[in-house]
Amino acid sequence: MKKCIFLIILAILSLNLLICLSVLDHQVQAKGNAGEDKITVLSPKGQPPPIQLKPMAPRLDTLDGKTVYLINDGYLGTDILLGEMQAWFKANMPEVTAVYKMKGGGGFTAEDPVLWAEIEEKADAVVMGMGH
């Protein structure tokens, strides 16, 4: 009888222990899962504009007899670079007229309407440097 009571008590204690462990486990799990709840946040991005594709200029059949403007936008070393390119045209493609021009306007990004007008009137092609 005593043995039976002891076993019943042991069973009840074990059951309690299991329940406690389960609750504890649940509590631990709940704590661990607290950061796992999903939330919704807003996008911080701005709106990029649509891009209008612009037409490229038709290419030349040949550079023979044509005038190529070599335009310096002002970055350091571009004068030497374009000078050497001008010399290369003279030595290797003498039928090309390579004209060296300095873009004005005070800065790489500055517009130079006078030069643009001259290009429209006199140039068949443009080589511009230098993106650095």
Add this chain to the structure above:
Amino acid sequence: MAAVVGHCVNIESKLGVPTVPLITSEFYEQVKTHHTIQKGMPGLRVTYLIPPVWGKTAEQIRDDIVGNSPPTGKMIMREIVENLTKPLTAEEKKTGIIEQSSGPASFTDTTDHLQQMFLENRMTDYMPIILPTEERVAEMLKGTSHDPDEVVGKMAAHTAMPGDNNVEVFEHWFYTVRTVAINAVMAGARPEYLPVILAVASTGKEGISVSDNSFTEGLIINGPIRDEIGLNYGIGALGPFSQANSTIGRAWNLLSINAGNCGRVGTTYMGVIGNPMNWNNVIMAENEEASPWKPFHVRRGFKPSDSVVTLCEGWGILSAKNSRYSVWAREMDFSGTLKKIVADQDMLFGAMAVLSPPVANYIRDEGFDTVEKLVQFLSESAGGQGGFPQAKEMPPFPKGKLPQGKMPFPRGPQINIVVTGGANNNYWSYGGMAPRQSVLIDDWR
């Protein structure tokens, strides 16, 4: 390189003349995936050069131009000829409109995953952010009376100076009051800071410049707003010692990254060395009460009671103790030292002296009772010195641009004085920072 692309796109599309932009090959990805597309001419025929070009001799460049272009393997001069003569492909002849999207309006996930997603998609400054939930953004929006859907402005990775006649280099992204508020939340700002952040945003000035010079940006904040939002203009004024100082500059940067498409290494950020001041920019609330002179914004035409933010750009600010002219002495010649340091500054952004109140008061006591008198003194005396030690190391300037025999130096409006910081010692700082727009914060309350 973006400027060369912009000019060539205009020459092709407006003048009908074929072009070949010359760009060093370091920028191949940037140009191919970004600039040519943004400018509406993805087929622009760029010839890439062997970098660097600057610094090479004529002989070296002569060899380079008959060498192979790194991305294509073709001889550079032959490729230029081919780019001007090979008929356009069907792809290159395409016209129409490319619509762009900035992605979904919201994201749902766990907080850890969202932090990681923001970081991996370069929507942060690589520091943890406050996640912008709808509730937090709504709370932030209480900081202004403006409609959340109002368009505040547009921003690009490079902004021309006001009044400049420049080709547009980068595309401008648009943003609303809500977008600014979202980025302000992310930065850790409080709702009462929002009018300052909106005022800055309204200018469209980027917080992170694309320039390979590694510029930094800055703000000078004046007026009652300083005390209203707890900006620090005492000890450590330029450091991270108040929530307002720490988060306003960060909000500007996050807005620039997310709403202006700035700060993307390889495309919209090319700073060679980088600049640690880019973390938060240089935030300067002026110590008007301890200054012997009129506040900065009043000298720019505003009323003392106006709350104003002035945007600056430049190299940054550092201690004057970094200068060999700034030596400890029993009797400090502050104006004389300032004169020498100012005269050594670069012309691009001029000179900015950030004086602690004691130093400013010493200078006032020397007889400079207005900033204008001080600036006049600095301009005149610097010119009298002629050349400077580093003159021989400077690259040559275009002929006819400079006075013969003298190096250029900042003068007049290129010299700017700000008074801030504590009164606990006679220190001051300086740098090359040029003030740009001044904006009334009160318009954004």
